[in-house]
Amino acid sequence: MSLLKVSNLTKKFGKFTALDGVNLEVNSGEIVGFIGPNGAGKSTTIRVILGILKATSGEVKIFDKDAWNDAVDIHKRVAYVPGDVNLWPNLTGGEVIDLFVKLNGTDHGSKREELIQKFDLDPTKKCRTYSKGNRQKVALVAAFSSDADLYILDEPTSGLDPLMEKVFQECVMEVKRLGKSVLLSSHILSEVEKLCDRVSIIRQGKIIESGTLAELRHLTRTQILVETKDPITGLADLEGVHEVEDTELGVSFQVDSDKMDLVIKHISPFGIVKLESAPPTLEDLFMRHYEGVGGKR
Numbered sequence: 001m002s003l004l005k006v007s008n009l010t011k012k013f014g015k016f017t018a019l020d021g022v023n024l025e026v027n028s029g030e031i032v033g034f035i036g037p038n039g040a041g042k043s044t045t046i047r048v049i050l051g052i053l054k055a056t057s058g059e060v061k062i063f064d065k066d067a068w069n070d071a072v073d074i075h076k077r078v079a080y081v082p083g084d085v086n087l088w089p090n091l092t093g094g095e096v097i098d099l100f101v102k103l104n105g106t107d108h109g110s111k112r113e114e115l116i117q118k119f120d121l122d123p124t125k126k127c128r129t130y131s132k133g134n135r136q137k138v139a140l141v142a143a144f145s146s147d148a149d150l151y152i153l154d155e156p157t158s159g160l161d162p163l164m165e166k167v168f169q170e171c172v173m174e175v176k177r178l179g180k181s182v183l184l185s186s187h188i189l190s191e192v193e194k195l196c197d198r199v200s201i202i203r204q205g206k207i208i209e210s211g212t213l214a215e216l217r218h219l220t221r222t223q224i225l226v227e228t229k230d231p232i233t234g235l236a237d238l239e240g241v242h243e244v245e246d247t248e249l250g251v252s253f254q255v256d257s258d259k260m261d262l263v264i265k266h267i268s269p270f271g272i273v274k275l276e277s278a279p280p281t282l283e284d285l286f287m288r289h290y291e292g293v294g295g296k297r
């Protein structure tokens with residue numbers, strides 16, 4: 001069942017088109033990664049989803065309600081962690097958490113203390129004195145203390161150290177166990193790889209890929225290192241083979257994952273002594289997407 005459905009969403013700021021026909025869906029019980037480089041449109045999409053910004057055209061439905069017109073209703077069942085956490089400077093972290101949870105309606109009650117401990121947060125300090133990471137922790141504790149159906153997290157770990165990132169991952173896994181849904185925007189790919197059922201990749205306001213990690217792997221390359229009895233010939237000419245290099249340990253190359261079978265058939269007659277392969281990571285996939293027009297880094 002679809003909890004969140006973004007259909008053909010376009011958002012213009014003056015003449016600038018920030019979002020250009022974005023489609024995005026989160027089903028019940030699903031964790032969806034929303035990946036893209038700086039300025040791609042992740043936060044803008046999320047702000048439209050939350051009814052903070054009005055769409056130029058297109059439709060956003062949450063729980064089958066309209067994101068703009070029914071925002072108040074929707075928000076009772078949504079927990080949100082913004083990318084840039086700004087808190088009220090004169091309230092303490094604990095006060096802000098209580099306020100957020102109250103605004104959300106229902107709360108997990110006991111969750112609050114447990115989360116404050118897990119995230120190692122001092123809730124008695126004034127928000128003005130918190131570091132970026134600590135502000136993010138306040139927002140995360142508030143979000144995960146709320147009994148929401150949909151958690152919308154906009155780059156929630158950009159200020160957290162690795163230990164806290166792990167705590168965050170446990171929190172996401174916990175809400176998933178409870179059957180809740182999560183939209184998680186990030187450019188930390190390892191995080192998304194571990195947590196998400198599906199990912200959508202956005203670039204310059206357009207979704208360029210979406211699917212399960214398995215589905216997206218057809219776009220990736222596997223790194224191979226092979227040692228053969230006889231020297232391999234004709235490898236570089238094969239379709240789907242890249243970066244062939246003779247090393248002391250054997251021939252090293254990359255192969256498009258969907259051309260693997262042909263390549264193995266080609267090298268097999270040379271007498272394979274040893275073959276090592278490294279699975280494609282989302283990182284590779286991501287990097288190749290950035291190599292497009294105007295996106296060279």
Ligand SMILES: Nc1ncnc2c1ncn2[C@@H]1O[C@H](COP(=O)(O)OP(=O)(O)OP(=O)(O)O)[C@@H](O)[C@H]1O
Binds near residue numbers: 013016045
């Ligand atoms: N209020 C605004 N007025 C004008 N342009 C805006 C506004 N908000 C966002 N933009 C532009 O829209 C584009 C998308 O921005 P957005 O913040 O959604 O990117 P993002 O994917 O969240 O990036 P980041 O990873 O840096 O957070 C950017 O080019 C940004 O400059």
Ligand SMILES: [Mg+2]
Binds near residue numbers: 042043083154155
């Ligand atoms: Mg952003």
